[in-house]
Amino acid sequence: METAENYYELLEVEASASFEEVQKAYEKKLEEVHEESLAAYSLCPVEENEDLLRKLSEAFMQLADPEARRTHDLKLESKPIQEEISSKPYLAPTTPVVKTKIESSSPSNEGKVVFLRPQLKTGGFSTSTGEAFQAKVSDTQKPNPITKLNRQNVSASLEEITHQSAKLRQDAFQNLAGKNKQTDAKLQEYYQFLEANEGVVRYSGSVLHQIRELKGITIMELATVTCVRGTYLESIEKENFKIFPSAVYLKGYLHCYLKALDLPLDQVCEQYMKLFDDWQEEGSENNSF
Structure with missing residues (x-):
């Protein structure tokens, strides 16, 4: 079975990373x-740099596309599940038991050990003699109504913006795929x-x-999908090489350009x-004269 490439590890980001963090x-x-390419005594051969650039561009384009990212995540999730089923016997789930000591001014409870089992709902605990402890936890967890309202509003706004951004990117990728x-x-x-x-065809x-x-396909559409500035995309077509900081950046942007247009990389x-x-x-020849 082919091992799924982990694009999060390749880009060194968390699986929960936002699109901006991935970019x-x-x-x-x-x-x-x-x-690395500028290092005088580089330990990384040119071929490895080429392969790495290709993988990085592939990773970015996959994680930038919300639909492709979901497919990628499902592949990553299926691998450990299959390995666990095949390599480990079935074990019945158990609830973790936490051993703790309740501090109390009452002599009857002094130094008494109680076993606490976490509840499935909130952060409270259920014990046979821990009512006072539970009351303290409940008091400290009571939210400030004003703070709660503000946080909910901000959270809802951020979630809405994030959802809209992901929806726009997904629509852009689907539209581009349809045109291709x-x-x-x-x-x-x-x-x-x-x-x-x-x-012969010369690209x-x-x-x-x-x-x-x-x-x-417009330059604006390509820029939306690849997240590469339109100036760079136009410079690729005009062969305006002087605008690129180095060959590495040119290759990286070119890979994204070709991936978006579904051309042989x-x-x-x-x-x-x-x-x-x-x-x-x-x-170089002109500068030598």
Whole structure:
């Protein structure tokens, strides 16, 4: 059985992380790879950096899509359950017993040990002689009506905003997936046109631009899904390489761009980054004179 990739571990975030936290973690990882690539005596080969970039982009795009994230979480949840069923015998559930001492001014209760069993509902305890203890707990847990009201309002507002944000992202991903599927035949016709006129399909910035236009996808839609600035997305299509801090950032954003457009990652990235390498070499030659 294939082991599910844990994207939370890859990005080093909690499973409960918000979308903003996932995005910050992805950007931090890109920065780490960038710094690693600049190290004079890097212990990480270029091939490993390439593979890591691919995995990071895949992780970010999966966790950014609410529907894909739910599927990912279900895969992670099914693995430990299956392992536990196959490797451990069935044990009847037991309620944990807590041993404690009740402090009381009464001589009859002094030093008396009582076994407390947690209730399933709230944080109270049930004991045979612990009524006074339970009363103290109840008093300390009584909420301030004003504070409770304010917290509920703030919590409801945050939950509503978070829900709306997730709904917008989910709709954006679904809309993009629909356009990719509906234009598959047109894309194949475009490939045939390129092959007939140029002999082969070369994924340059202008070709990527034509593909995006053919699919009817706007830069704004891509920016919403990939969370990459529209300026960078347009620069990918215009081959404006000087705007990118390094090749690492270009590759990371390019991976998200290609994933969103449902294009072959390895083939396109290899051809496109060759354009970047040529641009760098040309710049080096010009600076040498």
